[in-house]
Amino acid sequence: MPLKILIVGAGVAGPALAILLQRADPLHHITVIERAPSLRASGLQLDFKAQGMPIMRKMGLLDAMRAHRVDETGAELVGAKGECLASYGIRGDAGTEGVNGGVTNELEIMRGDMVKVLVDASVADRRKLDESGVRGGGLKYVFGASVRGFAQKEGEGVDVTFQDGREERFDLVVGADGQNSRTRKMMFGEEVDREAFKELGSQVAYFNVPRGEGDGTLARIFFTARSRAILARNGGRPQTQVYLFSQTNMEKTKASYGKSLAEQKAVWRETFTGAGWETERFLEGMRTADDFYSHQLAQVKLPALYKGRVALLGDAGYCPSVLTGKGTTSAFIGAYVLAGELARQPSNVDAGLKAYNETMKEPVGLAQVIGGNMALPSSPLAVWFIRNGLWAVSSLRIDKLIMKLMPEQKEATGLETWPLPEYPELNLAE
Numbered sequence: 145m146p147l148k149i150l151i152v153g154a155g156v157a158g159p160a161l162a163i164l165l166q167r168a169d170p171l172h173h174i175t176v177i178e179r180a181p182s183l184r185a186s187g188l189q190l191d192f193k194a195q196g197m198p199i200m201r202k203m204g205l206l207d208a209m210r211a212h213r214v215d216e217t218g219a220e221l222v223g224a225k226g227e228c229l230a231s232y233g234i235r236g237d238a239g240t241e242g243v244n245g246g247v248t249n250e251l252e253i254m255r256g257d258m259v260k261v262l263v264d265a266s267v268a269d270r271r272k273l274d275e276s277g278v279r280g281g282g283l284k285y286v287f288g289a290s291v292r293g294f295a296q297k298e299g300e301g302v303d304v305t306f307q308d309g310r311e312e313r314f315d316l317v318v319g320a321d322g323q324n325s326r327t328r329k330m331m332f333g334e335e336v337d338r339e340a341f342k343e344l345g346s347q348v349a350y351f352n353v354p355r356g357e358g359d360g361t362l363a364r365i366f367f368t369a370r371s372r373a374i375l376a377r378n379g380g381r382p383q384t385q386v387y388l389f390s391q392t393n394m395e396k397t398k399a400s401y402g403k404s405l406a407e408q409k410a411v412w413r414e415t416f417t418g419a420g421w422e423t424e425r426f427l428e429g430m431r432t433a434d435d436f437y438s439h440q441l442a443q444v445k446l447p448a449l450y451k452g453r454v455a456l457l458g459d460a461g462y463c464p465s466v467l468t469g470k471g472t473t474s475a476f477i478g479a480y481v482l483a484g485e486l487a488r489q490p491s492n493v494d495a496g497l498k499a500y501n502e503t504m505k506e507p508v509g510l511a512q513v514i515g516g517n518m519a520l521p522s523s524p525l526a527v528w529f530i531r532n533g534l535w536a537v538s539s540l541r542i543d544k545l546i547m548k549l550m551p552e553q554k555e556a557t558g559l560e561t562w563p564l565p566e567y568p569e570l571n572l573a574e
């Protein structure tokens with residue numbers, strides 16, 4: 145049965161779901177709203193792990209994604225003078241461990257490119273349907289829009305009030321509005337939302353700076369005292385991506401979220417000034433960066449991914465955190481399973497949502513395994529130990545030890561062993 149569906153958030157998960165719903169039933173009426181005034185095609189490198197690649201292949205988007213591939217050849221740990229202390233090779237295939245381990249997966253692309261590929265594909269699919277004479281159904285993106293509130297009517301759907309006061313009834317609302325989802329707060333209330341949001345004790349800031357002389361195709365990682373680390377990745381692009389990780393100045397950093405970008409940047413500058421290596425260059429680049437984005441590392445753990453006819457998808461429902469490196473893959477798994485379960489039971493939305501909730505328990509649990517907290521070294525001695533310890537590790541080619549420092553690399557979580565359900569009802573390529 146064709147449904148009238150509202151998707152909140154045009155990040156990664158929202159447009160992916162729109163594509164899959166539309167493939168399953170061209171007669172669905174799909175509206176995707178995005179709070180930002182235009183597509184937020186910013187952010188740094190994202191990768192596909194485990195089921196990410198197979199889902200892309202099924203969606204017929206693998207080539208389009210590959211066309212934007214970032215050319216990163218591996219990673220190196222650098223010292224204060226930029227000297228290489230240890231290096232790690234590229235992985236053989238997404239989700240499988242390559243020869244050396246490292247921070248690079250087979251397919252990594254910039255978040256902005258990924259979001260554009262997804263939105264463009266959903267719009268192109270719709271155009272094709274319209275041109276082929278399909279009558280009914282539709283897809284539209286509305287920017288600068290958000291939900292003020294909603295009321296659920298049992299058996300009738302969800303009455304949504306938008307920020308501009310407009311009201312509309314939908315059969316299903318899907319919150320794909322990211323880690324700090326407002327849909328989640330509206331569904332479950334402030335208390336459940338607070339309880340579900342598990343802080344991991346680290347902050348991260350992302351931005352691009354102009355490419356410098358030493359920026360090659362290797363990602364470079366620098367640990368410094370007072371629990372700070374910097375990751376710089378160029379991947380053959382005109383700009384270099386900078387990630388600042390910090391476990392210091394926490395209260396001030398947290399208090400800066402929600403304030404202006406200038407105020408957030410000022411706190412990060414204070415935290416990192418004098419950190420060594422190329423920090424000053426990065427901080428200077430941060431001053432004028434127009435894509436600065438910072439947030440606290442957290443996981444979202446909810447008792448259920450839906451309530452009535454409102455469901456949560458991607459980071460909004462089960463953010464595994466950047467530390468796992470599985471946020472994007474989990475978003476795709478969720479979109480695939482949600483669309484698949486709804487398509488499997490086309491005349492029973494409630495049963496579809498229940499099945500989505502059940503099916504997602506295992507992959508969500510596996511994606512959220514971090515394997516210990518990220519402990520950035522706090523004292524100069526600890527930094528020395530890590531730098532020199534890792535140098536020895538690399539020299540002896542016992543690369544697995546780096547996984548102790550980079551929780552993202554702990555692939556033993558098993559997500560890749562979770563069998564992706566098959567949904568022929570989705571009418572996908574494979």
Ligand SMILES: Cc1cc2nc3c(=O)[nH]c(=O)nc-3n(C[C@H](O)[C@H](O)[C@H](O)COP(=O)(O)OP(=O)(O)OC[C@H]3O[C@@H](n4cnc5c(N)ncnc54)[C@H](O)[C@@H]3O)c2cc1C
Nearest residue numbers: 153154155156157178179187188290321322458459471475
């Ligand atoms: C600007 C940005 C940059 C990012 N950069 C990185 C990065 O460099 N590395 C990394 O690992 N992860 C990054 N992420 C997170 C990453 O995209 C997600 O972890 C993952 O891809 C899952 O995607 P998602 O669609 O669930 O959430 P997101 O990608 O966060 O998308 C959520 C979308 O919902 C929109 N939104 C939020 N609130 C509302 C609202 N109330 N109403 C309507 N729309 C709303 C947001 O503007 C956003 O477009 C970034 C996210 C954003 C928004």
